[in-house]
Amino acid sequence: MPAMTQVSIEQAMQVAIAHHQAGRLTEAESILRQILSVRPDHAEAHHLLGVVASQTGRLDQAIVSYQRAIELKGDFPDGLNNLAVAFRAMGRPDQSALCCQRALKLNPNLVEPHANLALALSDMGQHDLAIVCFQKALSMAPDLAAVHAGLADSLARTHQVDRAVASYQRAIALKPDFVQAHVNFGQLCTEAGLFHQAIVCYQRAIELRPELVKARTNLGMALNQADRFDEAIDCLKRALDFDPDAALAHNNLGMAWMFTGQLDEAIACFHRALALEADLAPANDNLLIALHYHPDSDARSLFEASRDWGRRCAGSLKQFLPPASTRSGWANDRNPDRPLRIGYVSADFRVNVSAFFLLPLLSHHDRQQFEVTCFAQVAHRDEFTQRMRDCVPHWRSTVGLDDSQVASLVREDRIDILVDLKLHTAQNRLPVFAFKPAPVQVTWLGYPGTTGLEAIDYRLTDPYLDPSGLDDAFYCERSIRLPDTFWCYDPILPEPLVNALPCLQTGFVTFGCLNNFCKVNAGVLELWSRVLAAVPGSRLLVLVPEGSARRSLLDRMAANGVDPARIECAGRQLRPDYLRTYHRIDIALDTFPYNGHTTSLDAFWMGVPVITLAGRTAVGRAGVSQLTNLGLTELIARTPEHYVQIAADLAADRPRLAELRTDLRRRMQSSPLMDGARFSRGVEEAYRAMWRRWCEK
Numbered sequence: 001m002p003a004m005t006q007v008s009i010e011q012a013m014q015v016a017i018a019h020h021q022a023g024r025l026t027e028a029e030s031i032l033r034q035i036l037s038v039r040p041d042h043a044e045a046h047h048l049l050g051v052v053a054s055q056t057g058r059l060d061q062a063i064v065s066y067q068r069a070i071e072l073k074g075d076f077p078d079g080l081n082n083l084a085v086a087f088r089a090m091g092r093p094d095q096s097a098l099c100c101q102r103a104l105k106l107n108p109n110l111v112e113p114h115a116n117l118a119l120a121l122s123d124m125g126q127h128d129l130a131i132v133c134f135q136k137a138l139s140m141a142p143d144l145a146a147v148h149a150g151l152a153d154s155l156a157r158t159h160q161v162d163r164a165v166a167s168y169q170r171a172i173a174l175k176p177d178f179v180q181a182h183v184n185f186g187q188l189c190t191e192a193g194l195f196h197q198a199i200v201c202y203q204r205a206i207e208l209r210p211e212l213v214k215a216r217t218n219l220g221m222a223l224n225q226a227d228r229f230d231e232a233i234d235c236l237k238r239a240l241d242f243d244p245d246a247a248l249a250h251n252n253l254g255m256a257w258m259f260t261g262q263l264d265e266a267i268a269c270f271h272r273a274l275a276l277e278a279d280l281a282p283a284n285d286n287l288l289i290a291l292h293y294h295p296d297s298d299a300r301s302l303f304e305a306s307r308d309w310g311r312r313c314a315g316s317l318k319q320f321l322p323p324a325s326t327r328s329g330w331a332n333d334r335n336p337d338r339p340l341r342i343g344y345v346s347a348d349f350r351v352n353v354s355a356f357f358l359l360p361l362l363s364h365h366d367r368q369q370f371e372v373t374c375f376a377q378v379a380h381r382d383e384f385t386q387r388m389r390d391c392v393p394h395w396r397s398t399v400g401l402d403d404s405q406v407a408s409l410v411r412e413d414r415i416d417i418l419v420d421l422k423l424h425t426a427q428n429r430l431p432v433f434a435f436k437p438a439p440v441q442v443t444w445l446g447y448p449g450t451t452g453l454e455a456i457d458y459r460l461t462d463p464y465l466d467p468s469g470l471d472d473a474f475y476c477e478r479s480i481r482l483p484d485t486f487w488c489y490d491p492i493l494p495e496p497l498v499n500a501l502p503c504l505q506t507g508f509v510t511f512g513c514l515n516n517f518c519k520v521n522a523g524v525l526e527l528w529s530r531v532l533a534a535v536p537g538s539r540l541l542v543l544v545p546e547g548s549a550r551r552s553l554l555d556r557m558a559a560n561g562v563d564p565a566r567i568e569c570a571g572r573q574l575r576p577d578y579l580r581t582y583h584r585i586d587i588a589l590d591t592f593p594y595n596g597h598t599t600s601l602d603a604f605w606m607g608v609p610v611i612t613l614a615g616r617t618a619v620g621r622a623g624v625s626q627l628t629n630l631g632l633t634e635l636i637a638r639t640p641e642h643y644v645q646i647a648a649d650l651a652a653d654r655p656r657l658a659e660l661r662t663d664l665r666r667r668m669q670s671s672p673l674m675d676g677a678r679f680s681r682g683v684e685e686a687y688r689a690m691w692r693r694w695c696e697k
Helices: 002-006 009-021 025-038 043-055 059-073 077-089 093-106 111-123 127-140 145-157 161-174 179-191 195-208 213-225 229-242 247-259 263-276 281-293 299-320 355-364 383-389 403-412 430-434 522-534 548-559 575-584 598-605 618-630 640-652 654-669 676-696
Strands: 340-346 370-376 394-397 417-420 440-443 458-461 478-481 510-513 539-543 567-570 587-589 610-613
Touching: 009 025, 009 043, 025 043, 043 059, 043 077, 059 077, 077 093, 077 111, 093 111, 111 127, 111 145, 127 145, 145 161, 145 179, 161 179, 179 195, 179 213, 195 213, 213 229, 213 247, 229 247, 229 548, 247 263, 247 281, 263 281, 281 299, 299 430, 340 355, 340 676, 355 383, 355 676, 370 383, 370 403, 403 430, 417 430, 417 676, 440 676, 458 676, 478 676, 510 522, 510 575, 522 548, 522 640, 548 567, 575 598, 587 640, 598 610, 598 618, 598 654, 610 618, 610 640, 618 654, 640 654
Parallel strands: 340 370, 340 417, 370 394, 417 440, 440 458, 458 478, 510 539, 510 587, 539 567, 587 610
Antiparallel strands: none
16 A cells, blocks of 8 residues: 555545545545555544445445444544434434434533434334424524424424424424425325415425425325315326326325216226235225225125235234234133123214214213223314213324234223224224234224225124125125114204205205215216206206316216206315205205215205115115115115106105205104114114124134
8 A cells, every 4th residue: 555655544534534525435435445454443434434335325334334433432422423323224213312322421412412312212203202302402503404393293293283383384494495394394284184285385395306206296185185186186197207106196196086086097096006005005995995986896896805905904914913822812701791891993083074973872872881992093183082082981092003003002901892983984994903902893884885804703784785685795794784774973063954945946946966076977977967857947066176077077967968057066165064055955866876975964954855876785775774764765766767757756846845844854853863872772782792792602
């Protein structure tokens, strides 16, 4: 090494530092290796070599170099801090935290180890401790944008939304081009339901980095949630231009297509997402939901698709499942008559359509015989969360817990019967049930279908959704028919009151459908066109998103011979305004193959009769169940022709329409559809029978 003999080691080190500072990493590394060939115990050379290796993505080498430098020098806080950064980048936050703690013992006044310790703690899910460390770092250096952003992330994870918002805003004020802060702030806003603010955040991130697919994918989702579907479609197509293999972008695009009624396109997107990422939970769930809406689906095809998902779900969790002997060895007392511990698992213990059905059950449970625990995936509580919480003795938040942790919590609480309330709707925790944490497992409420999981023993239904023996072979679970109804409805709001029959004032009959537009297909529109043709002068009011979905609706109806002037489109509204829309509807027309469920009950509550077409799957027999429980079976059509005839006859019978308008709310209140005590007794009798059956095994 002639060059090393002509200059001192110290001079060579200065040259290496100069190369490094100038970004000439190859030259710096070459000199550092020459130094170490002569002086293998040169701590600073090992340390700088670690920095270079880290900057060039060779984290394994960086860690070796940092560790050697620390071994040689001992009290080396900078080396420990850099080692901590490398460990965290390698996905080893526990080791990162230990390094930071060692550095802070040497010098507690260093900002970087406090900040890096906070980041490591955050990675480990210890957000409360992380917040303390972030705050300590900021007390020493209050203008560090990255630390404010890190603090915001941990505050968001601990559901301190207002403080998190303030910290993101501070980070962005200090560093307006902080792309990741914009993205993370957008995610917080999305989770909090602040979709318009989330859109602004993502749009700013895209301005800064147009190629950032994650920001475009998240923006597409926020636009979906704000009902700006055409913009979402354009945004997500652009994301896929940058990365055709972005599975989540395909999923989000599928959702936009689904919400605009383009089911074939939606299903193709979900399949593409799953081809790219087989375990992408939202795409799996969305595919199954879309198939329920699709007119070509039947009980067998839905069963096969759900069972396929269930097998893949169980297979993906196989490595995490406890041994079969442990899963079957529950410690629950097998006394068939003792009080039972019931666990309900849901994300809908909040303002949500599910609240209309959960409140009657939870508030009427026999507390002497049934001890209820709610396992709540609710990050942002509201007034209905508190109302439901007041109905039950035990409440467990599952936010931030993975599926195995929730399953462990269920086992620790010795739940006898665990009930899923979501099926494949958003934010479900079905994988928890694959762990079989309770001896008896049940599904109810999300929709009357099958989960596809063999680990779930029963599904609650009713005699009209699932006539005995009709489709029993097409559910993974055993069907338990409640005495009267799958739904027990509480409208929550007594207002608005029922108004007078609109056609008496307008002079024409207004048909209407306020169902999710996902349920509206070409067959539905063709049948509605026949109804309008059979009732001259009638109008149709439809809930449909703005943009291409409305244009498509009007074009299809025009092709069916309906003057677009007879069609009125409405957008999504807050619940009181949505209910007031029924003040303008004389007769509601149901969708198929997926009927209105909550929407039809809302119509009845507002005095509006619903004409339904009996379907070939349980979700298509909701109208049959509800109208039978109301004693209005004359509104159930068995064929499309019958549907048109019922609509025409009812539209022509103004006295009958006026009578229904006046009587439907009272009829609802006196029916099983709103008898919470009766419904709860039926559910509890089903639970007791399930439990006794298990005790006899």
